[in-house]
């Protein structure tokens with residue numbers, strides 16, 4: 697690290713749990729962020745500010761006026777631009793020392809497999825079950841830890857699915873791929889803006905911890921946030937030994 701980097705990251709380097717060694721791990725890491733919307737915005741901003749070396753932002757949508765209430769990567773001046781590119785501009789303005797790859801696409805299974813295989817950690821900041829399952833499939837196949845978040849109305853949730861560990865469930869252990877879960881979209885149900893900030897920032901925190909090996913991750917725990925009462929509930933998650941997706945890949 698040069699002098700500018702030592703200054704930029706000094707408040708992390710001061711932490712015993714991080715130090716120079718942890719900062720080097722961040723600079724050498726690659727994070728895949730699926731979705732540059734409400735969750736992806738704060739998540740990617742904190743990954744960038746913390747010096748995570750390479751961030752790949754995937755989103756096939758364009759910035760819309762209705763996004764700006766909560767999607768803090770984007771600006772009024774960038775309405776109509778691709779979200780991935782608007783996000784890249786915001787992240788590089790914050791930290792020009794990192795690499796940001798903007799992909800304006802909706803990645804299918806083959807593409808996700810390719811993208812996940814090169815990632816140190818994956819953040820699912822998408823808004824639908826089809827994408828969440830596709831991201832999980834790729835993460836299970838390549839044993840890359842997945843930080844999963846979701847917010848609707850005044851409710852949020854976050855967990856980590858780390859199939860490098862034999863005791864950690866995958867997303868499908870919790871929500872079976874053939875389950876009857878209906879997507880509820882922000883466009884119809886509404887969403888309380890700061891909640892995506894809370895959950896997205898926590899996704900960044902878990903991702904940074906996983907990269908540096910700091911503390912204990914949320915693997916095996918689901919946190920639920922009731923934003924009306926501002927109360928958290930922690931639920932223990934076990935592996936489903938019969939999970940059709942991950943059972944065969946693990947002991």
Ligand SMILES: [Zn+2]
Pocket residue numbers: 865866867868869870936939940941942943
């Ligand atoms: Zn599973």
